[in-house]
Amino acid sequence: MPDPTRRTITRPRRPHRKPSAALAAALSTLLLGAAVQVAAPPASAAEPHVDNPFADASFYVNPDYARLVEGSIGKTTDAALKSKMEQVKNAPTAVWLDRIAAIHGSDANGGRKSLADHLDLALAQKKPGRPLVASFVVYDLPGRDCAALASNGELPLTYKGLARYKAEYIDEIAKVFARPKYRDIRITTVIEPDGLPNLVTNLSDPECARAKSSGIQVAATRYALNKLHAIRNVYTYMDAGHSGWLGWDTNLAQTAELYTDVVQGTKAGLRSVDGLITNVSNYTPLTEPFLPDPDKTVGGNMIKSGTFYGWNPNFDESDFTKALHTALVAKGWPASTGMAVDTSRNGWGGSARPTAEGTSTVLDTYVSQSKVDRRTHRGLWCNVDGAGLGRLPQAVPADSPDSHLDAFLWVKPPGESDGASKDIPNDEGKRPDPMCDPDHTAPGAGGNPTGAMPDAPLAGHWFHDQFSMLVRNAHPAVPTDGP
Numbered sequence: 001m002p003d004p005t006r007r008t009i010t011r012p013r014r015p016h017r018k019p020s021a022a023l024a025a026a027l028s029t030l031l032l033g034a035a036v037q038v039a040a041p042p043a044s045a046a047e048p049h050v051d052n053p054f055a056d057a058s059f060y061v062n063p064d065y066a067r068l069v070e071g072s073i074g075k076t077t078d079a080a081l082k083s084k085m086e087q088v089k090n091a092p093t094a095v096w097l098d099r100i101a102a103i104h105g106s107d108a109n110g111g112r113k114s115l116a117d118h119l120d121l122a123l124a125q126k127k128p129g130r131p132l133v134a135s136f137v138v139y140d141l142p143g144r145d146c147a148a149l150a151s152n153g154e155l156p157l158t159y160k161g162l163a164r165y166k167a168e169y170i171d172e173i174a175k176v177f178a179r180p181k182y183r184d185i186r187i188t189t190v191i192e193p194d195g196l197p198n199l200v201t202n203l204s205d206p207e208c209a210r211a212k213s214s215g216i217q218v219a220a221t222r223y224a225l226n227k228l229h230a231i232r233n234v235y236t237y238m239d240a241g242h243s244g245w246l247g248w249d250t251n252l253a254q255t256a257e258l259y260t261d262v263v264q265g266t267k268a269g270l271r272s273v274d275g276l277i278t279n280v281s282n283y284t285p286l287t288e289p290f291l292p293d294p295d296k297t298v299g300g301n302m303i304k305s306g307t308f309y310g311w312n313p314n315f316d317e318s319d320f321t322k323a324l325h326t327a328l329v330a331k332g333w334p335a336s337t338g339m340a341v342d343t344s345r346n347g348w349g350g351s352a353r354p355t356a357e358g359t360s361t362v363l364d365t366y367v368s369q370s371k372v373d374r375r376t377h378r379g380l381w382c383n384v385d386g387a388g389l390g391r392l393p394q395a396v397p398a399d400s401p402d403s404h405l406d407a408f409l410w411v412k413p414p415g416e417s418d419g420a421s422k423d424i425p426n427d428e429g430k431r432p433d434p435m436c437d438p439d440h441t442a443p444g445a446g447g448n449p450t451g452a453m454p455d456a457p458l459a460g461h462w463f464h465d466q467f468s469m470l471v472r473n474a475h476p477a478v479p480t481d482g483p
Protein backbone atom coordinates (compact mmCIF):
# COMPACT_ATOMS: atom_id res chain seq x y z
CA MET A 1 0.00 0.00 0.00
CA PRO A 2 2.11 2.78 -1.10
CA ASP A 3 2.36 5.82 -3.06
CA PRO A 4 3.80 9.02 -2.28
CA THR A 5 0.81 11.01 -2.94
CA ARG A 6 -0.99 8.47 -1.13
CA ARG A 7 0.88 7.51 1.89
CA THR A 8 2.52 10.71 1.90
CA ILE A 9 1.82 13.16 4.39
CA THR A 10 0.99 13.57 7.94
CA ARG A 11 -0.44 16.25 10.00
CA PRO A 12 -0.36 17.90 13.29
CA ARG A 13 -1.31 16.13 16.33
CA ARG A 14 -1.87 16.90 19.85
CA PRO A 15 -0.21 15.84 22.93
CA HIS A 16 -1.34 12.55 24.21
CA ARG A 17 0.20 12.12 27.51
CA LYS A 18 -1.53 9.61 29.55
CA PRO A 19 0.41 8.50 32.54
CA SER A 20 1.23 4.85 32.67
CA ALA A 21 -1.27 4.08 35.37
CA ALA A 22 -4.09 5.58 33.37
CA LEU A 23 -2.97 3.65 30.34
CA ALA A 24 -2.89 0.44 32.28
CA ALA A 25 -6.35 1.14 33.64
CA ALA A 26 -7.63 1.92 30.16
CA LEU A 27 -6.20 -1.30 28.79
CA SER A 28 -7.67 -3.22 31.66
CA THR A 29 -11.11 -1.77 31.06
CA LEU A 30 -10.86 -2.35 27.36
CA LEU A 31 -9.73 -5.91 27.56
CA LEU A 32 -11.50 -7.14 30.60
CA GLY A 33 -14.68 -5.22 30.09
CA ALA A 34 -14.68 -4.56 33.79
CA ALA A 35 -16.15 -1.12 33.81
CA VAL A 36 -19.71 -1.36 32.70
CA GLN A 37 -22.33 -3.66 34.06
CA VAL A 38 -25.49 -3.31 32.08
CA ALA A 39 -28.61 -5.38 32.46
CA ALA A 40 -28.46 -8.28 30.00
CA PRO A 41 -30.95 -8.11 27.14
CA PRO A 42 -33.13 -11.15 26.57
CA ALA A 43 -30.99 -13.87 24.96
CA SER A 44 -33.06 -13.85 21.79
CA ALA A 45 -33.04 -10.08 21.14
CA ALA A 46 -30.92 -9.19 18.14
CA GLU A 47 -28.79 -6.11 18.56
CA PRO A 48 -30.10 -3.02 16.83
CA HIS A 49 -27.84 -1.24 14.33
CA VAL A 50 -26.38 1.53 16.47
CA ASP A 51 -24.75 4.81 15.53
CA ASN A 52 -21.32 3.99 16.93
CA PRO A 53 -20.67 0.23 17.17
CA PHE A 54 -17.59 0.73 19.31
CA ALA A 55 -19.38 2.65 22.05
CA ASP A 56 -19.72 0.67 25.29
CA ALA A 57 -18.37 -2.44 23.57
CA SER A 58 -15.48 -4.68 24.46
CA PHE A 59 -13.13 -5.42 21.56
CA TYR A 60 -12.36 -8.84 20.11
CA VAL A 61 -8.81 -9.99 20.84
CA ASN A 62 -7.36 -12.09 18.02
CA PRO A 63 -5.47 -15.14 19.35
CA ASP A 64 -3.54 -15.40 16.06
CA TYR A 65 -1.98 -12.03 16.87
CA ALA A 66 -1.21 -13.06 20.44
CA ARG A 67 0.57 -16.13 19.06
CA LEU A 68 2.77 -14.01 16.79
CA VAL A 69 3.67 -11.75 19.70
CA GLU A 70 4.49 -14.84 21.79
CA GLY A 71 7.11 -15.71 19.19
CA SER A 72 8.76 -12.33 19.69
CA ILE A 73 8.58 -12.62 23.46
CA GLY A 74 10.45 -15.90 23.18
CA LYS A 75 13.26 -14.19 21.27
CA THR A 76 13.59 -11.19 23.58
CA THR A 77 16.06 -11.07 26.44
CA ASP A 78 15.50 -7.52 27.69
CA ALA A 79 13.13 -8.07 30.64
CA ALA A 80 11.43 -4.67 30.46
CA LEU A 81 10.78 -5.00 26.73
CA LYS A 82 9.49 -8.52 27.25
CA SER A 83 6.96 -7.42 29.82
CA LYS A 84 5.78 -4.63 27.54
CA MET A 85 5.30 -7.19 24.78
CA GLU A 86 3.24 -9.29 27.19
CA GLN A 87 0.78 -6.46 27.44
CA VAL A 88 0.63 -5.69 23.76
CA LYS A 89 -0.12 -9.36 23.16
CA ASN A 90 -3.71 -8.91 24.26
CA ALA A 91 -4.39 -5.71 22.37
CA PRO A 92 -7.35 -5.92 20.02
CA THR A 93 -6.26 -5.85 16.38
CA ALA A 94 -8.28 -6.16 13.19
CA VAL A 95 -8.39 -9.41 11.25
CA TRP A 96 -7.36 -9.00 7.61
CA LEU A 97 -9.29 -11.00 5.05
CA ASP A 98 -6.48 -10.43 2.61
CA ARG A 99 -7.28 -13.28 0.21
CA ILE A 100 -10.03 -15.76 -0.43
CA ALA A 101 -8.26 -18.43 1.59
CA ALA A 102 -8.37 -16.17 4.66
CA ILE A 103 -12.12 -16.75 4.87
CA HIS A 104 -11.72 -20.49 5.08
CA GLY A 105 -10.13 -23.12 7.28
CA SER A 106 -6.66 -22.87 8.71
CA ASP A 107 -4.84 -25.08 6.21
CA ALA A 108 -5.79 -22.77 3.39
CA ASN A 109 -4.96 -19.80 5.53
CA GLY A 110 -1.34 -20.31 6.46
CA GLY A 111 -2.26 -21.67 9.88
CA ARG A 112 -4.45 -18.72 10.76
CA LYS A 113 -8.04 -19.00 11.85
CA SER A 114 -10.99 -18.89 9.48
CA LEU A 115 -13.54 -16.11 9.58
CA ALA A 116 -16.04 -18.40 11.32
CA ASP A 117 -13.37 -19.40 13.87
CA HIS A 118 -12.87 -15.74 14.71
CA LEU A 119 -16.58 -15.09 15.11
CA ASP A 120 -16.99 -18.18 17.30
CA LEU A 121 -14.16 -16.95 19.47
CA ALA A 122 -15.69 -13.50 19.55
CA LEU A 123 -18.91 -15.06 20.85
CA ALA A 124 -16.90 -16.85 23.51
CA GLN A 125 -15.20 -13.57 24.52
CA LYS A 126 -18.50 -11.71 24.75
CA LYS A 127 -19.51 -10.82 28.29
CA PRO A 128 -23.21 -11.10 29.08
CA GLY A 129 -24.87 -7.72 28.82
CA ARG A 130 -21.95 -6.03 27.11
CA PRO A 131 -21.74 -5.59 23.35
CA LEU A 132 -18.66 -6.96 21.63
CA VAL A 133 -17.15 -5.49 18.49
CA ALA A 134 -14.93 -7.46 16.11
CA SER A 135 -13.17 -5.73 13.20
CA PHE A 136 -12.33 -7.22 9.82
CA VAL A 137 -10.49 -5.74 6.87
CA VAL A 138 -11.98 -6.40 3.45
CA TYR A 139 -8.85 -6.37 1.29
CA ASP A 140 -8.89 -8.29 -1.96
CA LEU A 141 -9.82 -5.77 -4.62
CA PRO A 142 -9.16 -6.84 -8.22
CA GLY A 143 -5.94 -5.04 -9.19
CA ARG A 144 -5.17 -4.34 -5.53
CA ASP A 145 -2.45 -1.88 -4.53
CA CYS A 146 -2.31 -0.48 -8.04
CA ALA A 147 0.25 2.22 -7.25
CA ALA A 148 2.72 -0.13 -5.60
CA LEU A 149 3.96 -3.70 -5.61
CA ALA A 150 4.28 -4.85 -2.00
CA SER A 151 0.61 -5.78 -1.55
CA ASN A 152 -0.48 -6.63 -5.06
CA GLY A 153 -3.13 -9.26 -4.57
CA GLU A 154 -4.49 -12.45 -6.00
CA LEU A 155 -7.27 -11.02 -8.19
CA PRO A 156 -6.35 -9.42 -11.50
CA LEU A 157 -7.88 -6.19 -12.73
CA THR A 158 -10.25 -7.94 -15.13
CA TYR A 159 -13.97 -8.60 -15.31
CA LYS A 160 -13.21 -12.20 -14.38
CA GLY A 161 -11.33 -10.90 -11.35
CA LEU A 162 -14.38 -8.82 -10.47
CA ALA A 163 -16.68 -11.83 -10.82
CA ARG A 164 -14.45 -13.84 -8.48
CA TYR A 165 -14.32 -10.95 -6.02
CA LYS A 166 -18.11 -10.98 -5.86
CA ALA A 167 -18.78 -14.70 -5.82
CA GLU A 168 -15.79 -16.19 -4.04
CA TYR A 169 -14.89 -13.35 -1.72
CA ILE A 170 -17.66 -10.88 -0.79
CA ASP A 171 -20.54 -13.38 -1.04
CA GLU A 172 -18.62 -15.87 1.09
CA ILE A 173 -17.81 -13.26 3.73
CA ALA A 174 -21.41 -12.06 3.77
CA LYS A 175 -22.68 -15.63 4.18
CA VAL A 176 -20.59 -16.11 7.30
CA PHE A 177 -21.42 -12.68 8.75
CA ALA A 178 -25.13 -13.33 8.21
CA ARG A 179 -25.26 -16.55 10.25
CA PRO A 180 -27.94 -16.07 12.90
CA LYS A 181 -25.60 -17.16 15.68
CA TYR A 182 -23.41 -14.09 15.07
CA ARG A 183 -26.21 -11.56 15.09
CA ASP A 184 -25.30 -10.16 18.50
CA ILE A 185 -21.72 -9.41 17.52
CA ARG A 186 -21.10 -5.95 16.20
CA ILE A 187 -19.04 -6.70 13.13
CA THR A 188 -17.14 -3.73 11.77
CA THR A 189 -15.49 -3.81 8.38
CA VAL A 190 -12.74 -1.66 6.91
CA ILE A 191 -13.44 -1.47 3.22
CA GLU A 192 -10.47 -1.85 0.89
CA PRO A 193 -7.48 0.07 2.20
CA ASP A 194 -5.98 2.32 -0.49
CA GLY A 195 -8.66 1.31 -3.02
CA LEU A 196 -10.53 4.55 -3.62
CA PRO A 197 -7.64 6.77 -2.44
CA ASN A 198 -5.59 5.45 -5.34
CA LEU A 199 -8.39 6.48 -7.66
CA VAL A 200 -8.28 10.00 -6.29
CA THR A 201 -4.59 10.78 -6.70
CA ASN A 202 -2.74 8.06 -8.53
CA LEU A 203 -4.24 8.20 -11.97
CA SER A 204 -0.86 8.94 -13.50
CA ASP A 205 -0.07 5.32 -12.70
CA PRO A 206 -1.36 3.30 -15.69
CA GLU A 207 -2.63 0.45 -13.53
CA CYS A 208 -4.61 2.82 -11.29
CA ALA A 209 -5.89 4.69 -14.35
CA ARG A 210 -7.16 1.40 -15.74
CA ALA A 211 -8.61 0.46 -12.38
CA LYS A 212 -10.71 3.58 -12.60
CA SER A 213 -11.57 3.75 -16.29
CA SER A 214 -12.64 0.11 -16.39
CA GLY A 215 -15.07 0.77 -13.55
CA ILE A 216 -13.91 -2.49 -11.94
CA GLN A 217 -12.79 -1.16 -8.59
CA VAL A 218 -15.78 1.13 -8.17
CA ALA A 219 -18.10 -1.77 -9.04
CA ALA A 220 -16.29 -3.99 -6.52
CA THR A 221 -16.55 -1.36 -3.79
CA ARG A 222 -20.26 -0.83 -4.40
CA TYR A 223 -20.85 -4.57 -4.39
CA ALA A 224 -19.09 -4.94 -1.06
CA LEU A 225 -21.09 -2.08 0.45
CA ASN A 226 -24.38 -3.45 -0.85
CA LYS A 227 -23.77 -6.90 0.54
CA LEU A 228 -22.36 -5.86 3.88
CA HIS A 229 -24.75 -3.03 4.61
CA ALA A 230 -27.65 -5.44 4.14
CA ILE A 231 -26.63 -7.34 7.30
CA ARG A 232 -27.96 -5.50 10.29
CA ASN A 233 -25.08 -6.12 12.71
CA VAL A 234 -22.38 -5.34 10.13
CA TYR A 235 -20.90 -1.84 9.98
CA THR A 236 -18.98 -0.42 7.05
CA TYR A 237 -16.01 1.96 7.40
CA MET A 238 -14.48 3.06 4.12
CA ASP A 239 -10.75 3.53 3.98
CA ALA A 240 -9.87 7.15 3.26
CA GLY A 241 -6.07 7.33 3.04
CA HIS A 242 -4.48 9.73 5.48
CA SER A 243 -3.73 13.41 5.86
CA GLY A 244 -0.38 13.17 4.11
CA TRP A 245 -2.07 11.73 1.06
CA LEU A 246 -5.52 13.23 0.67
CA GLY A 247 -5.10 16.26 2.94
CA TRP A 248 -4.35 18.92 0.31
CA ASP A 249 -7.40 21.09 -0.40
CA THR A 250 -7.74 19.83 -3.97
CA ASN A 251 -7.28 16.18 -3.00
CA LEU A 252 -9.80 16.53 -0.21
CA ALA A 253 -12.38 18.05 -2.54
CA GLN A 254 -11.82 15.25 -5.05
CA THR A 255 -12.04 12.67 -2.28
CA ALA A 256 -15.41 13.98 -1.15
CA GLU A 257 -16.55 14.01 -4.77
CA LEU A 258 -15.48 10.45 -5.60
CA TYR A 259 -16.68 8.87 -2.35
CA THR A 260 -20.05 10.58 -2.67
CA ASP A 261 -20.43 9.42 -6.23
CA VAL A 262 -19.42 5.84 -5.41
CA VAL A 263 -21.64 5.55 -2.36
CA GLN A 264 -24.62 7.25 -3.96
CA GLY A 265 -24.47 4.48 -6.53
CA THR A 266 -25.16 1.79 -3.92
CA LYS A 267 -28.63 0.44 -3.20
CA ALA A 268 -28.97 2.30 0.10
CA GLY A 269 -27.08 5.37 -1.08
CA LEU A 270 -25.21 7.28 1.59
CA ARG A 271 -26.80 5.09 4.26
CA SER A 272 -24.59 2.19 3.10
CA VAL A 273 -21.69 3.65 5.00
CA ASP A 274 -21.34 3.92 8.76
CA GLY A 275 -18.07 5.75 8.71
CA LEU A 276 -14.64 6.37 7.29
CA ILE A 277 -11.29 5.29 8.61
CA THR A 278 -7.97 7.00 8.03
CA ASN A 279 -4.30 6.14 8.41
CA VAL A 280 -4.74 2.41 7.85
CA SER A 281 -1.25 0.86 7.92
CA ASN A 282 0.31 4.30 7.85
CA TYR A 283 2.44 6.23 10.30
CA THR A 284 0.82 9.63 10.30
CA PRO A 285 0.43 11.06 13.78
CA LEU A 286 -2.90 11.69 15.40
CA THR A 287 -1.71 15.16 16.37
CA GLU A 288 1.39 17.28 15.91
CA PRO A 289 1.40 18.85 19.36
CA PHE A 290 3.99 21.51 18.54
CA LEU A 291 2.53 22.48 15.19
CA PRO A 292 -1.10 23.29 15.92
CA ASP A 293 -1.40 26.12 13.40
CA PRO A 294 -0.47 25.46 9.76
CA ASP A 295 -0.79 29.17 8.95
CA LYS A 296 1.61 30.37 11.61
CA THR A 297 4.62 32.05 10.04
CA VAL A 298 8.24 31.27 10.76
CA GLY A 299 10.91 33.38 9.08
CA GLY A 300 8.09 35.06 7.16
CA ASN A 301 6.61 31.84 5.70
CA MET A 302 3.60 29.81 6.72
CA ILE A 303 4.46 26.46 8.27
CA LYS A 304 2.32 24.62 5.75
CA SER A 305 4.43 26.08 2.92
CA GLY A 306 7.58 24.30 4.12
CA THR A 307 9.07 21.33 2.30
CA PHE A 308 7.61 18.69 4.63
CA TYR A 309 3.97 19.80 4.32
CA GLY A 310 4.16 21.28 0.81
CA TRP A 311 1.05 23.44 1.27
CA ASN A 312 -1.00 20.59 2.70
CA PRO A 313 -2.82 22.24 5.64
CA ASN A 314 -3.71 18.92 7.29
CA PHE A 315 -0.72 17.97 9.39
CA ASP A 316 -2.32 15.09 11.27
CA GLU A 317 -5.25 12.71 11.46
CA SER A 318 -7.23 14.78 13.96
CA ASP A 319 -7.34 17.67 11.53
CA PHE A 320 -7.85 15.45 8.51
CA THR A 321 -10.81 13.53 9.95
CA LYS A 322 -12.40 16.82 10.91
CA ALA A 323 -11.88 18.30 7.44
CA LEU A 324 -13.10 15.15 5.73
CA HIS A 325 -16.22 14.95 7.88
CA THR A 326 -17.01 18.58 7.09
CA ALA A 327 -16.48 18.03 3.36
CA LEU A 328 -18.70 14.93 3.28
CA VAL A 329 -21.51 16.50 5.28
CA ALA A 330 -21.43 19.45 2.88
CA LYS A 331 -22.10 16.90 0.12
CA GLY A 332 -25.14 15.53 1.89
CA TRP A 333 -23.65 12.77 4.05
CA PRO A 334 -25.39 12.32 7.41
CA ALA A 335 -23.73 14.21 10.26
CA SER A 336 -23.78 10.89 12.13
CA THR A 337 -21.11 9.49 9.77
CA GLY A 338 -18.36 8.43 12.15
CA MET A 339 -14.61 8.66 11.74
CA ALA A 340 -12.00 6.22 12.98
CA VAL A 341 -8.19 6.34 12.92
CA ASP A 342 -5.69 3.49 12.79
CA THR A 343 -3.34 4.39 15.63
CA SER A 344 -1.37 1.16 15.63
CA ARG A 345 1.95 2.63 14.53
CA ASN A 346 1.66 6.40 14.69
CA GLY A 347 2.94 7.04 18.20
CA TRP A 348 6.44 8.30 17.38
CA GLY A 349 7.85 7.98 20.89
CA GLY A 350 11.45 7.22 21.71
CA SER A 351 14.44 9.48 22.04
CA ALA A 352 13.98 11.23 18.69
CA ARG A 353 10.59 12.63 19.69
CA PRO A 354 10.71 16.41 20.17
CA THR A 355 9.64 17.66 23.56
CA ALA A 356 9.05 21.28 22.60
CA GLU A 357 8.39 23.55 19.65
CA GLY A 358 11.49 24.28 17.56
CA THR A 359 13.40 27.52 17.95
CA SER A 360 14.93 27.98 14.50
CA THR A 361 13.82 30.90 12.36
CA VAL A 362 14.54 28.87 9.21
CA LEU A 363 11.22 27.24 8.35
CA ASP A 364 12.34 23.76 7.30
CA THR A 365 14.69 23.53 10.27
CA TYR A 366 11.92 24.68 12.58
CA VAL A 367 9.50 22.08 11.18
CA SER A 368 12.05 19.36 11.52
CA GLN A 369 12.76 20.37 15.13
CA SER A 370 9.04 20.49 15.97
CA LYS A 371 7.31 17.59 14.23
CA VAL A 372 6.86 14.28 15.99
CA ASP A 373 6.54 12.49 12.64
CA ARG A 374 10.23 11.70 12.18
CA ARG A 375 9.95 10.66 8.55
CA THR A 376 11.86 12.75 6.05
CA HIS A 377 8.82 12.71 3.73
CA ARG A 378 5.17 11.95 4.31
CA GLY A 379 5.09 9.61 1.32
CA LEU A 380 7.26 7.02 3.04
CA TRP A 381 5.13 4.08 4.09
CA CYS A 382 7.12 0.86 4.25
CA ASN A 383 8.35 -0.48 7.61
CA VAL A 384 9.34 3.02 8.63
CA ASP A 385 12.35 3.03 10.92
CA GLY A 386 11.92 4.91 14.19
CA ALA A 387 8.13 4.49 14.44
CA GLY A 388 6.31 3.42 17.58
CA LEU A 389 2.93 2.12 18.70
CA GLY A 390 0.29 4.81 19.01
CA ARG A 391 -2.80 5.22 21.14
CA LEU A 392 -4.49 2.04 22.23
CA PRO A 393 -7.72 1.05 20.56
CA GLN A 394 -10.43 3.04 22.23
CA ALA A 395 -14.08 3.81 21.65
CA VAL A 396 -15.38 7.36 21.54
CA PRO A 397 -12.10 9.14 22.22
CA ALA A 398 -12.71 12.51 23.79
CA ASP A 399 -9.93 14.05 21.67
CA SER A 400 -10.91 16.53 19.01
CA PRO A 401 -14.73 16.51 19.23
CA ASP A 402 -14.98 18.14 15.81
CA SER A 403 -13.40 15.05 14.26
CA HIS A 404 -16.48 12.92 15.10
CA LEU A 405 -14.29 10.04 16.18
CA ASP A 406 -16.04 6.72 16.73
CA ALA A 407 -12.80 5.01 17.72
CA PHE A 408 -9.08 4.59 17.57
CA LEU A 409 -8.33 1.14 16.20
CA TRP A 410 -5.29 -1.01 15.62
CA VAL A 411 -6.13 -2.03 12.07
CA LYS A 412 -2.58 -2.87 11.00
CA PRO A 413 -1.44 -5.47 13.50
CA PRO A 414 1.83 -3.93 14.71
CA GLY A 415 4.70 -6.26 13.84
CA GLU A 416 3.24 -7.38 10.51
CA SER A 417 5.44 -6.18 7.67
CA ASP A 418 4.40 -3.61 5.06
CA GLY A 419 6.35 -5.38 2.36
CA ALA A 420 9.67 -6.78 1.23
CA SER A 421 12.27 -5.31 -1.07
CA LYS A 422 13.57 -8.70 -2.19
CA ASP A 423 11.87 -11.24 -4.38
CA ILE A 424 10.38 -13.74 -1.96
CA PRO A 425 8.40 -16.47 -3.73
CA ASN A 426 4.79 -16.52 -2.58
CA ASP A 427 1.29 -17.41 -3.71
CA GLU A 428 -0.29 -14.18 -2.44
CA GLY A 429 0.54 -11.95 -5.42
CA LYS A 430 3.04 -9.90 -3.41
CA ARG A 431 6.07 -8.45 -5.12
CA PRO A 432 9.35 -6.81 -4.16
CA ASP A 433 8.84 -3.10 -3.67
CA PRO A 434 11.65 -0.55 -3.86
CA MET A 435 9.82 1.54 -1.25
CA CYS A 436 10.74 -1.21 1.22
CA ASP A 437 14.44 -1.02 0.34
CA PRO A 438 16.44 1.15 2.74
CA ASP A 439 18.99 1.83 0.00
CA HIS A 440 16.44 3.19 -2.44
CA THR A 441 15.86 6.89 -2.85
CA ALA A 442 12.26 7.48 -3.76
CA PRO A 443 11.59 10.02 -6.53
CA GLY A 444 7.95 10.23 -5.45
CA ALA A 445 9.04 11.00 -1.92
CA GLY A 446 11.23 14.00 -2.56
CA GLY A 447 14.25 11.91 -3.50
CA ASN A 448 14.64 10.88 0.12
CA PRO A 449 15.83 7.44 1.17
CA THR A 450 12.83 5.29 2.02
CA GLY A 451 13.68 5.05 5.72
CA ALA A 452 12.55 1.41 5.58
CA MET A 453 13.95 -1.15 7.98
CA PRO A 454 16.22 -3.71 6.29
CA ASP A 455 15.49 -7.41 5.71
CA ALA A 456 11.72 -7.23 5.92
CA PRO A 457 9.53 -10.23 5.16
CA LEU A 458 6.55 -10.13 2.79
CA ALA A 459 3.67 -7.79 3.54
CA GLY A 460 1.57 -9.22 6.34
CA HIS A 461 4.28 -11.58 7.59
CA TRP A 462 5.73 -11.23 11.07
CA PHE A 463 8.71 -8.90 11.42
CA HIS A 464 10.23 -9.34 14.85
CA ASP A 465 12.71 -6.45 14.62
CA GLN A 466 9.96 -4.08 13.64
CA PHE A 467 7.69 -5.27 16.43
CA SER A 468 10.46 -4.76 19.02
CA MET A 469 11.07 -1.25 17.73
CA LEU A 470 7.38 -0.34 17.74
CA VAL A 471 7.00 -1.49 21.34
CA ARG A 472 10.15 0.35 22.44
CA ASN A 473 9.06 3.57 20.73
CA ALA A 474 5.43 3.46 21.81
CA HIS A 475 3.81 6.77 22.65
CA PRO A 476 2.17 6.71 25.08
CA ALA A 477 4.74 4.28 26.47
CA VAL A 478 3.53 0.78 27.24
CA PRO A 479 3.74 0.32 30.98
CA THR A 480 5.84 -2.60 32.20
CA ASP A 481 3.45 -3.43 35.02
CA GLY A 482 0.01 -3.36 33.44
CA PRO A 483 -2.71 -5.97 33.51
Ligand code: BGC
Pocket residue numbers: 001096098150151281412413416417418419459460461
Ligand atom coordinates in the same frame (compact mmCIF):
# COMPACT_ATOMS: atom_id res chain seq x y z
C1 BGC B 1 -0.75 -7.17 3.50
C2 BGC B 1 -1.77 -8.15 3.99
C3 BGC B 1 -1.79 -8.17 5.49
C4 BGC B 1 -1.96 -6.77 6.04
C5 BGC B 1 -1.88 -6.72 7.55
C6 BGC B 1 -0.98 -5.81 4.11
O1 BGC B 1 0.04 -4.94 3.75
O2 BGC B 1 -0.77 -7.10 2.11
O3 BGC B 1 -1.48 -9.43 3.50
O4 BGC B 1 -2.81 -9.00 5.96
O5 BGC B 1 -0.98 -5.91 5.51
O6 BGC B 1 -0.62 -7.00 8.01
